[in-house]
Amino acid sequence: MSSEVPDDGSVLVVLSAPGLDPPAGLDRLDGRLAIRHTHAQGLADALPGAHALLMWDHFSAALGSAWDRADRLGWIHVAAAGVDHVMTPELRASGVVVTNSRGVFDGPIAEYVLALLLARAKDLATTVRDTDAHRWHYRENARLAGTRAVVVGTGALGRATGRLLRAVGVVVRGVARSSREADPDFDEVVGAAELAKDPDAVVGDADHVVVTAPLTPATRGMVSAEVLAAMSPRAHLVNVGRGPIVDTAALVDALQAGRLGAASLDVTDVEPLPPDDPLFAAPNVLISPHCSGDVIGWRDTLAALFVDQMERFLDGRPLANVVDLDGGFVPGVGS
Amino acid sequence: MSSEVPDDGSVLVVLSAPGLDPPAGLDRLDGRLAIRHTHAQGLADALPGAHALLMWDHFSAALGSAWDRADRLGWIHVAAAGVDHVMTPELRASGVVVTNSRGVFDGPIAEYVLALLLARAKDLATTVRDTDAHRWHYRENARLAGTRAVVVGTGALGRATGRLLRAVGVVVRGVARSSREADPDFDEVVGAAELAKDPDAVVGDADHVVVTAPLTPATRGMVSAEVLAAMSPRAHLVNVGRGPIVDTAALVDALQAGRLGAASLDVTDVEPLPPDDPLFAAPNVLISPHCSGDVIGWRDTLAALFVDQMERFLDGRPLANVVDLDGGFVPGVGS
Known part of the structure; x- marks a missing residue:
């Protein structure tokens, strides 16, 4: 070289x-x-x-x-x-x-999201713990097909996630910068302004809310305390985007109070997450080490x-994947 | 009443x-x-x-x-x-x-199988244990799309499993009572006689072997010591059929010796599985309590x-789902 x-x-x-x-x-x-x-x-x-x-x-x-x-x-x-x-x-x-x-990461991360949704539906965390304890404790599980997911972010990653979830029978609503009539990868697409204005209408019926958006000034704190409060007490928050898109303090509160069912986080505000971070101690949390796309x-x-x-x-040929310096992401169909 | x-x-x-x-x-x-x-x-x-x-x-x-x-x-x-x-x-x-x-069980069990394959690919068992220990330990994971599965049993459950795995990009070979040229739910279908005669040709290239067959005189012990020996040391055995279809002693040996990558078992020879059963202590085992279809x-x-x-x-109308008393299963297309 x-x-x-x-x-x-x-x-x-x-x-x-x-x-x-x-x-x-x-x-x-x-x-x-x-x-x-x-x-x-x-x-x-x-x-x-x-x-x-x-x-x-x-x-x-x-x-x-x-x-x-x-x-x-x-x-x-x-x-x-x-x-x-x-x-x-x-x-x-x-x-x-x-x-x-x-x-590079879209397909692998979409798979990771599906793995997290299925692990929650089938309660595999308890199965791991029961196996470790040599315990056979019968219980029912949940069906994933027919449940409803909201995917926050409709860029390349959000689209790959929407497509994969729909392939296994999940009904998927995307949250994009602006709403649109029809979209090949989502059952429905609503705008970010609607999420901010009427979170109950956007996430109130969701079984899963999946954050796939990039971190930009527009997405920072987008999954706010209000959005978390609008989610069902059985619902599951998944973050494979960036930690600061979610109001982490409000998330910990909601989990501790039982107002949110579970959270699976591949990204956090600080990485690696320190052992004494309250997130680690919150109930029904799964923390993976920012590895969802790293196959x-x-x-x-x-x-x-x-x-x-x-x-x-x-x-001197055109470069691919040029990031919009104002938006902080690569513009594309529906991003 | x-x-x-x-x-x-x-x-x-x-x-x-x-x-x-x-x-x-x-x-x-x-x-x-x-x-x-x-x-x-x-x-x-x-x-x-x-x-x-x-x-x-x-x-x-x-x-x-x-x-x-x-x-x-x-x-x-x-x-x-x-x-x-x-x-x-x-x-x-x-x-x-x-x-x-x-x-009733086909769709739910197929989902459970997908959950087990994804949990293995993404190593979610370690993520559960790391979360419980408040530990952030970075590691890579595996892609599921593009891997190869062998589904033993091509009845209604095997078909639902084949369809779902193919929907997420897995290449699926079915093992049926007899081989056939083309099948809508599998990439390929081979006969049970081929599995017995030349297990390496049937399971040697598989990343996952999934048992969905009913327990009958013909399927008892079908996943024999020879079949297990033909599997790759990285491969994953999943059983959602019945325990005795697998040679459990040979399975425990293979896992302990590192000749098999992992086993996820929703069914075992004795149920509930006793705490001192060697299966519980074998490495890379996940035991679920015969609940895969119980949504x-x-x-x-x-x-x-x-x-x-x-x-x-x-x-006086005809009953549905009449079991063939000789075969021990409901006959149907490709069962």
Whole structure:
């Protein structure tokens, strides 16, 4: 792999982290650019003169403090679907192109959501505990087909989730930026304004509310105390989007008071979630470690997607998955 | 509810058990027959003169010892899908009609199977244990779509399972009594003889082997030590049929030796499974208490199905779900 600046002068910075293997397949780019590998603390020194930045450590917030060293940066690629960690006001104002890894995670995360809904319907948590205790305790379970889900977010991930849930007989209402008449992936789509104005009408009849939205100024706190209060005491909240989309304090209160049936959270406000966080102690909670989309081989898939993007960049072809800097997501049909 | 013998003389015995509510909706039959409610120990006294027997306690084996008192019995209805508990040699020879509750459990059990496959793919058992321990331990998970399942049994339950698994992208091979060219619910159907003769060809490439067959002389021990040995060390055995279809001693050995990835069992040789049974202590085992089809409201569904059958019987119309006394299952398309 080349580490000299080639004739055409393109320089890529790869921001990684300790314990993280470098992206596979960068050797396909040999001779076409110089690559500077760095961790967070070296980012400020690596950025000057760089044209492109790969956020291979997609959780890093290091770009904020190093931003003024990005003197030639034209493009940032994030090895994740959510780009909230890089979306500073300075970046938004800069005109730098941001792309994400849309598409890699949609199918896996939709499957994870289905797994969480079925685990709740069949009460598999009790089955795990009973098996561990060598206990045979008969009880009935619930049917998933025919139940009602509200999917908050109708971007690529929300759509994959809607399609999969409908394939197993769940009735799915999407919450999009605005309502629309007909949609191929949802039984019904209502607007975010309706959720804020009349939460009971949107989530009151739901058995499951599934958060798939990206974190943006518009979605922060969108699943508010009012929305949680409008949910049925038997209902199940699933979050595979981002922690701050949900009012976590109100969520803990609702679970403790029995006003909400259960919560399965793959994302939290702070990650990793500290052991003494009240969420861990709330009843009927399942906390997974922000892994819903990370199926075996996912990093290689992400690397291949980046190499394709880098070749587009070097060839002067249009990049895929360009994020709208105002919205904080990739615009698309119904996103 | 009438307890006198009406003019037409029809007598129904309802075999129940302590703690089991009587079937709902029998009042629809008022005036058309006499109903004798009994538990196992009263069955011998209740049978003389009875024309019909409802095995409301479908696990009871009481009929065997009371059989010689069944002097006028023409029909037995079992409030379950599996009829193995009533299928004695005497019954087989008698010509008494046996019907089961086919159809009530298929959709719920298929969902349960999907829940078990997804729980394994996403390693939700570890997530439950980590949540209980307030532990955030990152790890990758597996994709279910694109994996391969073998479904042993292609009756109504096997078909519902095949359809649901294919709806989420699993490639499904059915094992039927005989192979066939094309089948709407499976990607491929092979014969039971092939499984016995060349298990590696049938289950060697499977990620999941799912037992949905009824227990009959032909299926007892069908998932033999040889079949288990042919499975991949990463593969997952799921049993929602009957315990004795699997060679349990060989299963425990395979799990303990790491020659099999995991087993999720809703049925076992002895039920309830005793706490000291080696199955409970085997690695990567999930034991559920024979509840896969028992979704909330299931007993009312079973009762309604029986009342419909009873009305057919009283009207002289053909009964539904008549079990083949030689095969031990309801014949049908591809069963």
